[in-house]
Amino acid sequence: MDWKLEGDAQKTESLVLQGQEGVLEDTCEDGIFETFKLLQIDVDCERGEGETLPTGSATWCSKNVQRKQRHWEKIVAAKKSKRKQEKERRKANRAENPGICIQHSKRFLRALTREKLLEAKHSGPRLCIDLSMTHHMSKKELSRLSGQIRRLYGSNKKADRPFWICLTGFTTDSPLYEECLRMNDGFSSYLLDITEEDCFSLFPLETIVYLTPDSEHALEDVGLNDVYVLGGLVDESIQKKVTFQKAQEYSVKTARLPIQEYMVRHQNGKNYHSEILAINQVFDILSAYFETHNWPEALKKGVSLGKGYVLRNSVE
Numbered sequence: 684m685d686w687k688l689e690g691d692a693q694k695t696e697s698l699v700l701q702g703q704e705g706v707l708e709d710t711c712e713d714g715i716f717e718t719f720k721l722l723q724i725d726v727d728c729e730r731g732e733g734e735t736l737p738t739g740s741a742t743w744c745s746k747n748v749q750r751k752q753r754h755w756e757k758i759v760a761a762k763k764s765k766r767k768q769e770k771e772r773r774k775a776n777r778a779e780n781p782g783i784c785i786q787h788s789k790r791f792l793r794a795l796t797r798e799k800l801l802e803a804k805h806s807g808p809r810l811c812i813d814l815s816m817t818h819h820m821s822k823k824e825l826s827r828l829s830g831q832i833r834r835l836y837g838s839n840k841k842a843d844r845p846f847w848i849c850l851t852g853f854t855t856d857s858p859l860y861e862e863c864l865r866m867n868d869g870f871s872s873y874l875l876d877i878t879e880e881d882c883f884s885l886f887p888l889e890t891i892v893y894l895t896p897d898s899e900h901a902l903e904d905v906g907l908n909d910v911y912v913l914g915g916l917v918d919e920s921i922q923k924k925v926t927f928q929k930a931q932e933y934s935v936k937t938a939r940l941p942i943q944e945y946m947v948r949h950q951n952g953k954n955y956h957s958e959i960l961a962i963n964q965v966f967d968i969l970s971a972y973f974e975t976h977n978w979p980e981a982l983k984k985g986v987s988l989g990k991g992y993v994l995r996n997s998v999e
Contacts (some may be wrong), residue, residue: 717742811912846966895914942986
């Protein structure tokens with residue numbers, strides 16, 4: 684009898700313990716569930732009312748990211764629409780004006796420019812830039828000279844009848860070469876000749892015409908059989924008759940631009956007059972004359988008002 688009562692008590696205690704464990708398990712599960720519910724509420728609040736996650740998206744984007752995305756999509760759509768409208772406008776313009784030349788693609792224009800430059804190498808006039816005197820120049824002067832080379836090359840690319848350009852006395856380990864690479868995009872792929880040789884050993888001396896403002900002879904014409912040489916100097920480094928004396932050492936012909944023949948001094952506030960031009964300005968004059976055979980027109984293009992000279996007929 685006592686044994687039975689004791690067994691019933693143990694059984695009852697076991698049932699009570701099992702019930703407590705069940706309550707604890709239910710409590711833990713309910714606590715975790717409540718935690719997830721709170722997290723979900725926080726996310727919904729941060730996401731904002733009416734916003735849902737995109738279908739198939741594994742991550743949620745903030746409102747700022749979504750706004751930027753919508754802004755970018757509007758920009759892309761606007762560009763596509765603008766390109767389409769421009770294409771339709773050009774098509775309608777060609778239909779209304781069949782005599783107008785067709786606008787070529789950039790790739791075609793680059794190929795055409797390359798063809799013209801390579802043709803100038805064999806049959807065009809030749810221009811040499813003497814860079815053998817740059818070792819005395821400062822970094823600022825080298826930067827200015829590299830910029831002038833870039834503008835000269837750009838003008839030559841646009842010309843209907845380009846020159847073939849050669850940079851002589853130019854070493855690839857020189858400070859000027861490094862400055863040209865730094866300042867001029869695509870300099871290493873320029874269509875021109877670069878050589879360490881001096882221009883006087885590279886070309887026959889009888890074909891060289893050294894252009895210098897100190898020459899007594901005015902340039903009368905630009906021919907295909909001559910090599911026109913420009914001294915690679917800038918205003919800060921110019922000394923009296925440096926290029927003229929170098930030309931005399933090799934007994935080559937010299938010439939100056941006919942500024943005195945077609946232009947006169949013009950009074951200005953600074954009372955400044957100079958016939959010394961940057962190499963790209965000299966080239967612009969040579970290129971314009973080679974195409975037009977008109978010195979006044981060519982000089983007007985290359986000699987800026989800041990030099991203090993104007994065409995003679997404009998004063999008269």
